[in-house]
Amino acid sequence: MRLGFPARVSVLAGALVCGSALSAAADIKIGVIYDLTGPFAGGGSKAAAIGTQIAIDMINEKGGVEGHKIIPINADAQSKADVAINEAERLLNQEKVDLLMGVYSSAHCVPLAQKVDAAQKFFWANVCVASAVFKDKNLKYVFRPQVHSDQFGEASCKFLAEVAKPKMKKEVKDLKVAIIHEDGPYGVGVAQGNEEVCKELGMQVVLKEGYSASSADLSSLVTKLKRARPDVILHTGYNPDITLFLRQSREGGLRFDAMIGHGAGYGQIDKLIETFKDDVNYFYNVDPVAAQLLDAKSLKPGIGDLTAEMIKRYKAQTGVQEVPPHTSMGFNQTWIFLSDVLPRAIKKYGGFDAEALRKAALETNIPEGGTIQGYGVKFNPPGHKMAGQNALSSPVVMQYVKGETKIAWPTGLRTIDPVIPLPKGHAYAR
Amino acid sequence: MDTIFDIYLLEAIVNGVLLGGVLGLLALGLNLVFGVIDVVWICYAELVMLGMYTVYFLHVVYGVPVLLACLGAVVVVGVLGALLHYLVIRPVLQSEPINQLLVTGGVLFFLQSFATLVFGIEFRNLGLKLPILNFGEMYFSYARVLAFLVALAGMVGLYLFLTRTFLGTAIRAIAQDREIMPLMGVDSRKLYLVTSGIGGGLAGLAACLLVLQYDVHPAIGLTFGPITFMICVLGGLGNMIGGFVAAFIISQFISIGGFFFHIEWGYVIAFAFFILTMFIRPQGLFGK
Structure with a gap:
């Protein structure tokens, strides 16, 4: 069958519209690395992983970020640095995730951050605290809202x-x-x-x-x-x-x-x-403070509700009464990324590749009281001896x-x- | 120097002796199995881990008294040792040593993953507060003293079993010549199974004493596995007295080395001694 010119134009236009609609709805794949087995798992890594998952669930329940659904691809570092690095490579090269997130142990974070940065991929560190991750490294694509050691x-x-x-x-x-x-x-x-x-x-x-x-x-x-x-x-x-x-x-x-x-x-x-x-x-x-210990009145309106929802879901999921600070860390950093950095990257910089995310992260400016752990977020700029580290975090x-x-x-x-x-x-x- | 050679040094030495008891007990079962069957159970520390879980569940979850729970652990791990031999070792008994090593290495990862899936990643402990033993300024762990005494008793008991019983004599005989004994009518398969059961039982006994001192989690075997293996090699693989002596040598290096220098130096010195010994006596201190 041969299509006439008007029909071909219609098909082409239809394809473009469909393509555009598809790309608008494209999922954002996040490689989430935590220690789900081994000694670090029970030392807080699992609690942080649950916090991260809760944040992703809550964002997806509200329709995702700018219409994009967040798809976490979870990886278990098994409390071993070599496994963490191998999993990062697998997530980036085979799973083709758009960015990496998580990581509990500083022993994993230090080598992983340099490797990911060298590959010009984006890494959002949630829990690890060693200052050595950033100190004098001048990383471009690695950011950490978390407190440092x-x-x-x-x-x-x-x-x-x-x-x-x-x-x-x-x-x-x-x-x-x-x-x-x-x-x-x-x-x-x-x-x-x-x-x-x-x-x-x-x-x-x-x-x-x-x-x-x-x-x-x-x-x-x-x-x-x-x-x-x-x-x-x-x-x-x-x-x-x-x-x-x-x-x-x-x-x-x-x-x-x-x-x-x-x-x-x-x-x-x-x-x-x-x-x-x-x-x-x-x-x-x-x-960093467990969010539930802070007086919600000292935080921006609505932040206390986030904490309450996180606590409710964590308790329902685990059955424990005392929620560790690691849950807040996992939730808080993920929430900051999904609710502040990622929307700006999509709206202002046209997508969620490493460059767009980097630019959006550098413009983050959340005042004190704007996160569930109380501290604000503003990243040290390139050239700073702790470039990529949040300058406003505090334990x-x-x-x-x-x-x-x-x-x-x-x-x-x-x-x-x-x-x-x-x-x-x-x-x-x- | 008068500040160095003080009561604290004496405490470090005694603590080293007590640690030696724990490590010596761990080495006992591994050496028995190697000495008789000529197979190294790389997964030995994981059997200990399962024994620790057995004590935990019996005592904490099911309310069984600690002593009975320990007895249960010895039996359970003894049976596991026999099963390990029957299901895993026996099929590869005639294979190359490297294959036997790899297959028990595979069991190590299997048991770790199994424990993670079944027991979870939580750190568990008996929640027991044992009394503290002190002599003036010196304090010692009751659990360690107990472990030391049980290790000695285990050593003596095993020696008596091997020298005073018919079964023990048969085990010693087959350890001396694995080829000839079957020709003389000895059922080597049965003896290997019994030896594996006893080896497992000793792992269960070690588990009972470790669970008083350490939290149990699926990766606890990694804390003891490498050092237990090193002690066995240092003493001469298969030589039970050698393993026992090596345990005390290594533990003194760790304890006194860690006392005089940075704590990690204790391990550095111990491993340096091990490497040096391997150069001079590759068969181990008591190996033939």
């Missing part, structure tokens, strides 16, 4: 400096701190921040030591701590190593005035209580009191008068 280290020392005199009855210069950490980029990064800021504030760092997160024995570290007699222990670790350390500390007779953890395993309060019961009462944890110091999480620092956000030193009768009290 230097800030973790800084927060605990500043908190201690504030409470030393009024609470611990000690001058700051007389305060002895020990810094212990897992020896990956996350632990090393936080410990470095701890050491720099605590020393700058005049505290005595009596011990600083790293260890492998898969170590079978930490009793010699406990013995060394007993000899060094620190007032406060600043600890950064994952889950199995934290429980091993706390168990061996108790059995080894280690005593201190305060224990300040820095996220990861210390963010899993329900697990810590299940294992140690009252022994972890009055422990501190530095982390808080939380204290666990009888199974509940309270905010102890910054003072303006306090929901508890911090209990320090540990009260008499506590398993670790002096």
